[in-house]
Amino acid sequence: MRSQIQKKNFEEDLTNARIAAQNVLEDLDIEKTKVEKERAKEVAILLSIGDGLVVTDENGNIMLINKVAEKLLGRKKEEVMGKVFSDAILGIEDKEGKVISLEKRPMNLALTAGTATVNSIYYYVRKNKTRFPVAITVTPIVFEGKVIGAVEVFRDITHEREIDEEKSEFISLASHQLKTPPTAVKLLTERLLSGKMGTLTEKQKEYLNDIRFSNQRMIDLTNALLNVSRIELGAFTIQVQKKNACAIVQSVLDELEPITKGEQPKLKTIFPEQNIMLMLDEPLFRMIITNLVTNAIHYTASEGEIVVECKTINKGETVGGKLLKENYFVVVISDTGYGIPQVQQNKVFTKFFRADNAREKHVNGTGLGLYIAKSIMDHSGGLIWFMSRENKGSVFYAAIPMTGMRTKVGT
Amino acid sequence: MIEDKKTKILIVEDEMIINKMYAEELRSQGFLVLTATNGGEGLELALREKPDLILLDILMPIMDGLTMMSKLREKDLYGKNVPIILLTNLSASEEKIMSAITKNEPAYYLIKSDWDLSQIVEKIKERLSRKV
Numbered sequence: 001m002r003s004q005i006q007k008k009n010f011e012e013d014l015t016n017a018r019i020a021a022q023n024v025l026e027d028l029d030i031e032k033t034k035v036e037k038e039r040a041k042e043v044a045i046l047l048s049i050g051d052g053l054v055v056t057d058e059n060g061n062i063m064l065i066n067k068v069a070e071k072l073l074g075r076k077k078e079e080v081m082g083k084v085f086s087d088a089i090l091g092i093e094d095k096e097g098k099v100i101s102l103e104k105r106p107m108n109l110a111l112t113a114g115t116a117t118v119n120s121i122y123y124y125v126r127k128n129k130t131r132f133p134v135a136i137t138v139t140p141i142v143f144e145g146k147v148i149g150a151v152e153v154f155r156d157i158t159h160e161r162e163i164d165e166e167k168s169e170f171i172s173l174a175s176h177q178l179k180t181p182p183t184a185v186k187l188l189t190e191r192l193l194s195g196k197m198g199t200l201t202e203k204q205k206e207y208l209n210d211i212r213f214s215n216q217r218m219i220d221l222t223n224a225l226l227n228v229s230r231i232e233l234g235a236f237t238i239q240v241q242k243k244n245a246c247a248i249v250q251s252v253l254d255e256l257e258p259i260t261k262g263e264q265p266k267l268k269t270i271f272p273e274q275n276i277m278l279m280l281d282e283p284l285f286r287m288i289i290t291n292l293v294t295n296a297i298h299y300t301a302s303e304g305e306i307v308v309e310c311k312t313i314n315k316g317e318t319v320g321g322k323l324l325k326e327n328y329f330v331v332v333i334s335d336t337g338y339g340i341p342q343v344q345q346n347k348v349f350t351k352f353f354r355a356d357n358a359r360e361k362h363v364n365g366t367g368l369g370l371y372i373a374k375s376i377m378d379h380s381g382g383l384i385w386f387m388s389r390e391n392k393g394s395v396f397y398a399a400i401p402m403t404g405m406r407t408k409v410g411t
Numbered sequence: 412m413i414e415d416k417k418t419k420i421l422i423v424e425d426e427m428i429i430n431k432m433y434a435e436e437l438r439s440q441g442f443l444v445l446t447a448t449n450g451g452e453g454l455e456l457a458l459r460e461k462p463d464l465i466l467l468d469i470l471m472p473i474m475d476g477l478t479m480m481s482k483l484r485e486k487d488l489y490g491k492n493v494p495i496i497l498l499t500n501l502s503a504s505e506e507k508i509m510s511a512i513t514k515n516e517p518a519y520y521l522i523k524s525d526w527d528l529s530q531i532v533e534k535i536k537e538r539l540s541r542k543v
């Protein structure tokens with residue numbers, strides 16, 4: 001009897017356990033479907049991104065590619081899935097059509113070094129060999145401290161490029177046309193001031209000199225605008241020759257003598273070495289130094305002091321708060337001038353920017369000098385930075401690698 | 412400069428005021444000055460009058476300066492050797508100008524807006540004294 005009861009209980013337990021297990025399994029199934037649904041949703045969200053999207057595993061094999069990417073690259077999902085993204089599938093080159101080597105490609109940088117890339121300097125080549133300028137963002141996927149793949153988002157920027165170029169070309173032609181009238185004014189005032197057209201009264205001379213001065217400002221401004229447009233168009237060339245960098249800096253200072261003389265801050269130079277030979281594009285290098293020194297002059301009170309120093313700094317040394325990663329030739333221009341307000345320091349290299357106190361002290365500035373200097377440095381592999389305190393002064397650093405400026409061919 | 416055989420300079424420039432300023436300054440310096448306002452006219456004058464030096468603008472109607480220069484250089488021995496100073500407000504780093512200059516020596520370029528009349532005259536005299 002007892003055993004019968006025991007058996008019955010046992011069977012009941014078993015049934016209950018079975019039901020419980022079934023319930024768990026059913027719940028699990030429901031959860032599983034839910035999870036799968038969620039995952040599918042997430043993938044759908046990913047694939048619906050309006051830019052081209054490619055996800056790879058740690059070996060660079062394509063795991064996911066969306067419709068936009070297929071369309072942009074002229075490839076079908078079926079032909080690329082599981083293949084290495086930057087290898088067989090994709091042609092990637094620079095503006096001049098030079099193929100970018102594997103180890104330099106953004107996807108490879110993400111997978112091998114874990115480096116994220118955001119750039120718009122490359123071109124992607126479609127299956128049919130046509131190409132388009134591309135803006136790329138590649139990020140490594142890091143999971144439990146390991147790079148397990150990479151995500152690339154990219155888009156075709158042909159249209160943006162065209163607009164940019166149209167703008168710059170317009171400025172370039174406009175600058176040329178704008179320079180013709182002030183050129184005529186320049187020649188006319190010079191003829192008049194020469195006295196060959198008759199003797200001038202002191203007042204007439206004064207006014208003519210004022211005309212000449214204002215006219216020259218107009219020409220300078222137009223030149224600066226022209227330079228900006230060339231730089232932005234990427235249309236300028238950097239042609240280097242072996243030059244004595246110290247001698248060039250000295251000759252810039254000599255050239256600026258007319259504005260450094262008289263009621264101006266004192267100018268001192270420190271050239272520990274007289275000969276430092278570098279591969280330089282002289283006109284561009286001069287433009288940078290001229291801009292920095294004229295700024296120091298304009299933004300320092302006449303009783304102040306400006307020091308121009310030329311030196312070489314070795315790899316690993318720190319100068320002006322910056323650790324240098326290779327050997328550099330550095331020009332340091334320090335002044336005891338008005339300085340740059342702390343809150344505006346991050347805008348110093350932007351186009352047309354002028355600090356509030358700069359506007360006050362020197363009304364004639366273009367707001368283009370530092371922007372041009374920075375652009376040239378960016379294109380030629382140099383560095384430019386500064387330290388400044390309002391009402392104490394500024395120190396600007398212009399550094400060219402001892403290996404020289406990087407050459408660049410215009411387009 | 413010998414009075415009865417004045418040095419002849421041709422100015423090819425479409426901007427009337429600029430053309431006039433160069434011409435008057437050079438005349439007052441004792442040069443014999445011829446002027447043209449486009450490349451076509453300039454080419455014709457150059458071949459007929461054989462000036463000792465040509466001041467040449469680039470952007471001009473009918474025929475631009477670079478075209479005129481290459482036509483002149485191809486024409487004959489005189490055209491091949493006459494010194495040319497390109498006066499332009501186009502930036503000299505423009506690829507087109509650079510290659511035209513190297514191809515068409517002896518030629519120089521000056522950026523108009525950067526140069527005073529007196530400096531241009533100096534440049535011309537310097538070029539003329541160098542008889543190569």
